[in-house]
Amino acid sequence: MTPRLTRLMSVGDGMKRESIRLARMAMMIATIWVLPSFEQVSADSRADQFENGKKVYVKNCAGCHGEKGTGEGYKILGADPADFTASSTQKKSDKDLLDTIHEGKATMPSWKIRLSDQDSRDVLAYIRTLAQ
Numbered sequence: 001m002t003p004r005l006t007r008l009m010s011v012g013d014g015m016k017r018e019s020i021r022l023a024r025m026a027m028m029i030a031t032i033w034v035l036p037s038f039e040q041v042s043a044d045s046r047a048d049q050f051e052n053g054k055k056v057y058v059k060n061c062a063g064c065h066g067e068k069g070t071g072e073g074y075k076i077l078g079a080d081p082a083d084f085t086a087s088s089t090q091k092k093s094d095k096d097l098l099d100t101i102h103e104g105k106a107t108m109p110s111w112k113i114r115l116s117d118q119d120s121r122d123v124l125a126y127i128r129t130l131a132q
Contacts, residue, residue: 046125053126056119060111069130079107085131097124 058067066072069084082089089097101120104110111120 049122049125050129052119053122053124056115056123057126060114061123064108069127081108084127087131090128090131094124097127 057065057069062073064071064073064075064081065084066081071081071083073081075081084090098120100108101115101123102110102112115123
């Protein structure tokens with residue numbers, strides 16, 4: 001190889017290394033700026049979900065399940081309403097609890113027509129906080 005070709009190749013390798021270094025720096029800077037905004041959106045979304053879930057719960061669920069979710073509400077339909085603070089309820093999967101919200105139980109009416117999917121998920125998120 002000629003000395004000039006060797007020098008050009010080393011310059012090209014240096015440019016590649018510099019490009020890679022700059023790309024890494026750009027990714028680090030983007031991560032520093034972008035990740036906090038995603039966390040903020042996520043935190044804001046959780047707060048909105050909690051507030052909506054609480055509002056829907058108080059309006060539609062607290063009458064039977066009680067304000068604190070311990071099942072101390074009205075027993076107009078017969079059996080005791082579920083205690084959302086009980087470990088047995090908290091151990092149930094989200095799917096099982098959403099199915100109960102949507103389909104109802106023997107003494108609990110179905111809510112799938114009355115609540116949107118988002119409202120159902122928000123209520124579930126709120127119910128999950130009651131045992132804390």
